[in-house]
Amino acid sequence: MRRARRVVLGAGGAVVLLAALDAYVVVTVLVDVAADVGIPLNRLERATPIVTGFLLGYVAAMPLLGQLSDRFGRRPLIHACLAAFALGSVLTALSAGEVMVVAGRTVQGVAGGALLPITMALIGDLWDEHERPVALGAVGAAQELGSALGPLYGGVVAGIPATVVAGVELGGWHAIFWINVPLAALAAVAVHLTVPSGTPGERRQDAATRTHGTVNAASRVSGGTEAAPQAVGTTEPAPRPTAAAAETGAVETAEVETGGAGAVVADLGGRKESVRGGAGRRVDVTGGALLALALGLLVVGLYNPDPTESLLPPWGLALIAAGLVAGGIFVWWEIRSPVRLLDLSAARKGPLLATLAVSFLAGAALLVTMVFVQLTAQTLLGEDALGASLVLARFLAALTAGALLGGVIGRALGERVVAVAGMAVGAAGYWLMSRWPLDLESAGLVVDLDLVVAGLGLGLVIAPVSSAVLRVSPAAQHGVASAAVVVARMMGMLIGIAAVSAWGFHRFQSLTAHLDTPLPFGVDAVTYQRQLAEYTAKVQAALHTEYTEMFLVTAFICLVGAAVALMVPRAGAGVRR
Incomplete structure (x- = not known):
């Protein structure tokens, strides 16, 4: 099972590295991209959204989609993000104008930003508290490696000679984004073969149910007769989790409690948590929307498509002020909301x-x-x-x-x-x-x-x-x-x-x-x-x-x-x- 977890870690690290590479790869070819989409060298300010569009999508999506993976499962969300990442890459590679290249990069950013927190959450599912920091460090290293290699990677791949097939440019800077399509497909196959299916809650429920069944079986063996059913809400001792259960991170203690309506409640790390499944878990959509709104207003307020006369555009001060207000509301909401994008309340x-x-x-x-x-x-x-x-x-x-x-x-x-x-x-x-x-x-x-x-x-x-x-x-x-x-x-x-x-x-x-x-x-x-x-x-x-x-x-x-x-x-x- 340890080997299986290492394979999962390798697949997760690969998708994080893929997204991190593309966060920085465009800085190498920004001048070439700008020239091809009609931005002259003396108006490079119009190329700024090519960079900020990706970053805005990356940051805004990172915490919210990480929470969605709690509800719908890690594997489906990773598959969806890789598909969106490939789609954004195709849009960018086919771009003939500013709007299309910014749209493609933004789609890439939204998809890429979600892969890091989902992978970290997956590590939280599969590794116990003692081993978890090492696995998290490996994923963090993949993120940092992307920042270091991204510009060099872009420079090397952009050196592929210009090649036109069926009227589509495949070489030059376009190659950076075309190559993402097969890479995303390979990553999706690796994720499908290695990452466990189902939501974290469903996996905990299965493990807890297996443990509960083991307890009843042990009672029957030791007593010679089948034990009487336990009343709803009672607690019964359970054996230590099996090695397989520990490897999945599903059961972290030796006590399981039966609940009403067929639910099972497991004592996980000192807290009792329902393991009915992930479908009922709440997602902080309001917090995610407020964060995206605040960042979007600030970025648009700072972007001046014609900086000849002034530092900020005519709408700049108003949007920056609105962004600061939205940011304040976001902080207020996160302090009071029972469900938070980044819950660090104990820090x-x-x-x-x-x-x-x-x-x-x-x-x-x-x-x-x-x-x-x-x-x-x-x-x-x-x-x-x-x-x-x-x-x-x-x-x-x-x-x-x-x-x-x-x-x-x-x-x-x-x-x-x-x-x-x-x-x-x-x-x-x-x-x-x-x-x-x-x-x-x-x-x-x-x-x-x-x-x-x-x-x-x-x-x-x-x-x-x-x-x-x-x-x-x-x-x-x-x-x-x-x-x-x-x-x-x-x-x-x-x-x-x-x-x-x-x-x-x-x-x-x-x-x-x-x-x-x-x-x-x-x-x-x-x-x-x-x-x-x-x-x-x-x-x-x-x-x-x-x-x-x-x-x-x-x-x-x-x-x-x-x-x-x-x-x-x-x-x-x-x-x-």
Whole structure:
């Protein structure tokens, strides 16, 4: 049975990795996608929804669809999400305009965002409390691996030569999304063969019923006659669960109680829970809708399709205010609702919120880096998608090394020290990046070293944040606590890229508003080429100013993160009693 659980873990980790790869893969080919769907290079702000659409769907769907899997079963929800993921991939690959590519990416995000909490919930079903952290760590590693490999994966796959079959483009950036279809199909087969069917409640009911039958059989054997039926609501001792039952995580204690109307109540981890089935479990649809509404209003309010005149669109302030109100209502609802999207009621609130805030700010810095280092490499260094991803690889390699190092140092010095140091080092790295010269090719190793410093700093934060959240949460809530860290980071990515890019694109438009695009009419070829070269140099200078100022803003985000990290709980501060 242990081998069977490892197979389940492998299948679950694979689907999480598939979704995580696509969360970051588009940053590599954003310029190519924008060009193919009709977005000019000097209007890249119109490409922002390609990134934010996926993230919005990912974050909004993550907690709600995780709860739906409690009601309808893990396997059907994973199958549905993989099918939707494949559909979103096809829509994206076939896109010929902005609306279709954003719609396809949003569908991908909704489907991909649900796979992580469902997989974590599946681990909660099949692993006991002692072994569960290791399995959760493996799934978390798959999520982090996707963030590290996504841009490189995109750069490599986008290198497939352009190939047109029956009028459909299969190569280039389109290949990234076409390849998701067979990958999703293979994942669906693996899930169907390995993941248990039925809802968690139904599996517990079956196991409890088997245990109850074992008790009666034992009574008949020991007494020589069949035992009299127990009255409804009585409790009878039961033998320890069998190895098979323990492997499924179905029965966690040795006491089973019979209930009315054929129901069975099992004492699970100190609480009595009905195991009639999953159909009656409530889902916090209101909370999910409020979270999606709040995030959607904020993102739309920050998106300005024409940043020439102002930082925000005409509707910006009103929608941002409405988003903040919706967010406040969401918090109010989650405090008072008996059913919550992320129930961390037993965790210590102050340390928990501080730690999640650090994850939020680190996420904002992370995605700004992934998107705008790629753009810097492609627009200022003239790299193609693969070459730009290799430039970003310096940052990603340092991020991975920092994540490993942060876990080791955090165990010795405590999460707070490492989290503060990591955000401070990240701030130093982004400050150095804000001083990059206009002629980046002449900078040599300076660019590489600065990217390494920034990546190392952000990487140091990953393990301490996850460890601190688990330490202030009870063991029974470790799965939802781990998901909360990811949700906070993804929300930081979503809001961070929307806000920072809105300011950056407005800055670029203000720097180039006075420039007149040269036209090859009424002048000789030599004059036109000279005018074009002067115009291109001024656009390059404006892009350089935009990027370096955005990295400076990111440095301030990391400084705020370092200040907030001072409130991360000290070692030894555990769960609230």
